Amino acid sequence: MKRPRARLRDVAEAAQTSTKTASRVINGDERVSAATRARVEQAVVELGYRPDPLARSLRLGQDETIGVVVDEVGDPFFASVIGEIERMALDRGVSVIIASTRRRAERERIVLDGLFQRRVAGLIIASISDDHAYLRTSSCPLVFIDRAAEDLAADAVVVDDRGGARMAVEHLMRHGHRRIAYIGDRLSTATARYRLAGYRDAIEAAGIAFDDDLVAQVEPAKGDAGVAVEALLRMTDPPTAVFSANTRCSLGSLPTIHRLRRTDLGFISFGDFAMADTLTPAITIVDHSPEAIGRLAAERLFSRLAGDEPPVETILAPLRVVPRGSGELAPEVTA
Amino acid sequence: MKRPRARLRDVAEAAQTSTKTASRVINGDERVSAATRARVEQAVVELGYRPDPLARSLRLGQDETIGVVVDEVGDPFFASVIGEIERMALDRGVSVIIASTRRRAERERIVLDGLFQRRVAGLIIASISDDHAYLRTSSCPLVFIDRAAEDLAADAVVVDDRGGARMAVEHLMRHGHRRIAYIGDRLSTATARYRLAGYRDAIEAAGIAFDDDLVAQVEPAKGDAGVAVEALLRMTDPPTAVFSANTRCSLGSLPTIHRLRRTDLGFISFGDFAMADTLTPAITIVDHSPEAIGRLAAERLFSRLAGDEPPVETILAPLRVVPRGSGELAPEVTA
DNA sequence: CACCGCTGTGACATCGATTACCTCGTCTCG
DNA sequence: CGAGACGAGGTAATCGATGTCACAGCGGTG
Numbered sequence: 001m002k003r004p005r006a007r008l009r010d011v012a013e014a015a016q017t018s019t020k021t022a023s024r025v026i027n028g029d030e031r032v033s034a035a036t037r038a039r040v041e042q043a044v045v046e047l048g049y050r051p052d053p054l055a056r057s058l059r060l061g062q063d064e065t066i067g068v069v070v071d072e073v074g075d076p077f078f079a080s081v082i083g084e085i086e087r088m089a090l091d092r093g094v095s096v097i098i099a100s101t102r103r104r105a106e107r108e109r110i111v112l113d114g115l116f117q118r119r120v121a122g123l124i125i126a127s128i129s130d131d132h133a134y135l136r137t138s139s140c141p142l143v144f145i146d147r148a149a150e151d152l153a154a155d156a157v158v159v160d161d162r163g164g165a166r167m168a169v170e171h172l173m174r175h176g177h178r179r180i181a182y183i184g185d186r187l188s189t190a191t192a193r194y195r196l197a198g199y200r201d202a203i204e205a206a207g208i209a210f211d212d213d214l215v216a217q218v219e220p221a222k223g224d225a226g227v228a229v230e231a232l233l234r235m236t237d238p239p240t241a242v243f244s245a246n247t248r249c250s251l252g253s254l255p256t257i258h259r260l261r262r263t264d265l266g267f268i269s270f271g272d273f274a275m276a277d278t279l280t281p282a283i284t285i286v287d288h289s290p291e292a293i294g295r296l297a298a299e300r301l302f303s304r305l306a307g308d309e310p311p312v313e314t315i316l317a318p319l320r321v322v323p324r325g326s327g328e329l330a331p332e333v334t335a
Numbered sequence: 336m337k338r339p340r341a342r343l344r345d346v347a348e349a350a351q352t353s354t355k356t357a358s359r360v361i362n363g364d365e366r367v368s369a370a371t372r373a374r375v376e377q378a379v380v381e382l383g384y385r386p387d388p389l390a391r392s393l394r395l396g397q398d399e400t401i402g403v404v405v406d407e408v409g410d411p412f413f414a415s416v417i418g419e420i421e422r423m424a425l426d427r428g429v430s431v432i433i434a435s436t437r438r439r440a441e442r443e444r445i446v447l448d449g450l451f452q453r454r455v456a457g458l459i460i461a462s463i464s465d466d467h468a469y470l471r472t473s474s475c476p477l478v479f480i481d482r483a484a485e486d487l488a489a490d491a492v493v494v495d496d497r498g499g500a501r502m503a504v505e506h507l508m509r510h511g512h513r514r515i516a517y518i519g520d521r522l523s524t525a526t527a528r529y530r531l532a533g534y535r536d537a538i539e540a541a542g543i544a545f546d547d548d549l550v551a552q553v554e555p556a557k558g559d560a561g562v563a564v565e566a567l568l569r570m571t572d573p574p575t576a577v578f579s580a581n582t583r584c585s586l587g588s589l590p591t592i593h594r595l596r597r598t599d600l601g602f603i604s605f606g607d608f609a610m611a612d613t614l615t616p617a618i619t620i621v622d623h624s625p626e627a628i629g630r631l632a633a634e635r636l637f638s639r640l641a642g643d644e645p646p647v648e649t650i651l652a653p654l655r656v657v658p659r660g661s662g663e664l665a666p667e668v669t670a
Numbered sequence: 671c672a673c674c675g676c677t678g679t680g681a682c683a684t685c686g687a688t689t690a691c692c693t694c695g696t697c698t699c700g
Numbered sequence: 701c702g703a704g705a706c707g708a709g710g711t712a713a714t715c716g717a718t719g720t721c722a723c724a725g726c727g728g729t730g
Contacts, residue, residue, distance in 0.1 A: 008717060018680045023718060031678060053453055054398065055716035058389045058685050065432070074418030076411060076609065083409030086435055090446070095432050095453065097400070100421055111425070118388055118430065255613045274411065275610035278590045342686055353710050358688060368708060390686035393715050 006047035014043035026051065057119065062140075065095040066301065067115035069108065069125045072100050076273060077247055077290050078126065081145065084294030085124060092302060094121070103187065103220065105129040116140075122301045128189065141304035143297045147191050148314050155304075156314045157297040159288060161191050164319045165198025166205075168268045168286045169243050171321050173206055176330045177241040177266050179214070181232045183225060183253060184245030186217040195245040195270060214239055218249065225252025233262055240331035241266025247273050247288075254279065267326040277324055284327025286319060293317045341382035349378035361386065392454065397475075400430040401636065402450035404443065404460045407435050411608060412582055412625050413461065416480065419629030420459060427637060429456070438522065438555065440464040451475075457636045463524065476639035478632045482526050483649050490639075491649045492632040494623060496526050499654045500533025501540075503603045503621045504578050506656050508541055511665045512576040512601050514549070516567045518560060518588060519580030521552040530580040530605060549574055553584065560587025568597055575666035576601025582608050582623075589614065602661040612659055619662025621654060628652045 012022040017036055024032050025040040032040075043049070057063040068085055070078040082098060089096045097120065099111035108129050115123060122141045132152040135142060141155075148156035172180050182199045185192045196215070203210050216232060218224035225248070232239055242257075242265060244250040250269035257265055258279075269276065269285045276283040296315050303310065321327070347357040352371055359367050360375040367375075378384070392398040403420055405413040417433060424431045432455065434446035443464050450458060457476045467487040470477060476490075483491035507515050517534045520527045531550070538545050551567060553559035560583070567574055577592075577600060579585040585604035592600055593614075604611065604620045611618040631650050638645065656662070 007715095019717075020680060020682095020719090021678080024679090027718085031676095033678060036678080050452055052393075052716055054389060054393045055685090056718080058387075058393050058687095059716080059718050061685070063389065072418060073421050074415045076414065079411065079414030080409045082433075083407060083435070086408050086433060090434065093449070095434070095449065097430050097432050098417075098421060099425065099430070100418070114428070114430065117385055251609055254610065258613050258615070273609055274586055275589065275608065275614060278593050278614060279610065280593070280615050343688090344686080354687075355689080355711080356709055359709085362688085366706095366708065371708080387686050390715090391688080393717095394686080394688045396715075 006049040011043045011049045015039040063119045065120050066122045067097045067120040069099050071103050080290035081294035084291045085298045088298040101128050103128050122305050124297050143301045145297045153312045155300050157293050159317050159319045161194035162198035164286045165195040166202040169199050169202035171327055172241045172266050175328050179239045181214040181239035181242045183216045183249050185220045225249045226256035229253040229256050244269045247271035266329045281325035284324045285322050287322050341384040346378045346384045350374040398454045400455050401457045402455040403433045406438050415625035416629040419626045420633045423633040436463050438463050457640050459632050478636045480632045488647045490635050492628050494652050494654050496529035497533035499621045500530040501537040504534050504537035507576045507601050510663050514574045516549040516574035516577045518551045518584050520555045560584045561591035564588040564591050579604045582606035601664045616660035619659045620657050622657050
């Protein structure tokens, strides 16, 4: 075990053949005689040879690595997505490079650029940008998650944002609410737009006038959700229930709701979070299943990497309402 | 923008010089005349040249990439740690490869092996294994997180597990509790051992007899924490408070405590989690600060990569009790 | 018997950047 | 005036694996 690492050349020498033939054996080329193959295989074992992935990648022009680009690695939703992707990648011996955009389009370009520079084999992207022209010539398969790329024909794994939001709001309505607030990101992502549209769908389908004052759009990074929900509750004609369009907003607004002791408020969250079922009342959610999204995205990517060429598709991850209490509270009968 | 990518040779040709000189300019070698330097720099800009990291890594025998190995990427604690590391890496243009061990020592070896094979520049590891002999000859800097390597002189960023646990239990005692249960991982990691030791320190320092029946050690992956806490509460002489030795156990046991409507129970958690401050009562914690751990570990690693050679050190990340309610409940005065 | 095609093999170029080593002036100093 | 130092820059080898292509040997075929 003195030698730091065995090279293909060492294997070839030990097997008394050329590097090319050794390479053939290792890459499973058929055209090698049984005797030579056996010698090479033995040499590989004896020397503990493992091909250098860097050299291999350089020659092949492609790295056995996939890139995952998300808003923020620490976000629980993306953490779960990444966890699932990494699990599947590890089974295939593929490394995962992660990068976060901090929700800034220019950062997205930089990190994607870096990943292309590294010649990743494939990419899974939660894109923040609207403009994907620079990805059009991408030489590796792309799978979008959470938000589809509208200006690019590429696979995507998303949830039915509009339908899910509508489902959530209708759930509140079934329990008697008519005045329902919306709280979501100000961010102009497609996801945010769709969820707001779904909220509106439900409101209007119920014959209720859409009230702009009930819609709060806040900065995702700051603690504005709490402020916003407090303002909503202080209205002259306050909502009896809140639809939180994403997990961050739920995490931001619930502490305030509890501080104000307004746990009588109807509440439904698009996206689950830890302890949602342990709060009092437990929080009714529309289940996102980040694991399912990660799995579906990774499956699609690996399938393309394996050479499959299924038609480009936007896959809808399953979505369902999980009633836990907060979404089933009837509105208070107040003046 | 026709050419897929410019190579150093293209730059050299455009600047009417050799690759060697172009390389000198790019790598900031002084021995180049101003005129030549200017020509090369212009060519770089015009061609949009960016060195190929793969080729560079191959030649240098080292990759501009760091590896991060944790139990599970989806774990909120590690997700935050990774988020912070990735943030610092991105600022330096370093890629981050992540891999999870699933808490299995044999997996740890496999993923570490893969990372070494890739010639990562440095590693940050939450090691699950006790045996680090195979890391002794590691050619790249290592920084351990969460758990120090006891059999290896390497940097580590950990929290004062024993002191923190003692602090937590003493906090409960200050509020009148004498019968305090411990719930933690069965896993034989140093972390778990230290925290149990800290619990014992506090108990014995208070002159209370250590009662083995109050110690529950559960499987981390399963939902055993809930079962265990239920068993504790059903004892003939039940505890009045619980010290949960980690976030997973807190997340596992709190739903059960709430289901049993035992929110009168004293509770303190080693490690924060989302919504801990929104539960009723809010959960008192010993703050871990995963971000601080990630930052300190990354700082140390980058400092070594920059050539600094500070003495090997185990850095203690800050730790403090954050009172929120559940840890300040007085014991019920029962028979 | 000459030729074709197939199999197993290896010498050599290649991927793109770095570097050991060399060349060619010019400048300095004894 | 010649030796040696030094600055600027080039040539070719190198990192490790793989693709190109040529070649030898063999069996079959018209």
